């Protein structure tokens with residue numbers, strides 16, 4: 826049986842992951858408006874992964890016999906100053922999410938909830954990968970600068986990403 830505090834924390838994180846999915850969907854829409862279909866595709870794939878994260882949390886709560894609580898979500902931002910600003914916002918956001926999972930991990934340790942400790946390890950590894958892949962794109966965007974040809978090539982490269 827899972828404790829009340831841990832249940833609340835994982836429900837909160839499940840809802841945050843649903844928010845994350847909508848944040849990246851909003852970024853996808855922003856890139857569509859810039860005529861950058863590759864970056865839009867990347868954000869769409871990212872959005873689908875975030876829904877997958879939420880459902881992973883749902884699955885753990887279900888398996889542990891916890892009450893699953895789906896809550897209201899804030900609206901994500903609708904626009905950013907430029908492509909670089911959007912990816913920088915994504916990086917900031919992912920850094921925040923990494924700290925959130927560190928907090929859940931610490932709670933699971935306090936609660937001696939070994940099943941949740943093991944469950945959360947996947948997310949901790951995933952966050953390292955997410956931060957690093959977004960940072961890589963930021964560095965490429967900085968190199969491309971205002972050069973339209975480089976941005977076009979970068980957009981094509983981003984479009985090669987598929988979900989999962």
Ligand SMILES: [Fe+2]
Pocket residue numbers: 842845874875878922
């Ligand atoms: Fe996530």
Ligand SMILES: [Fe+2]
Pocket residue numbers: 845875919922955
């Ligand atoms: Fe993420």
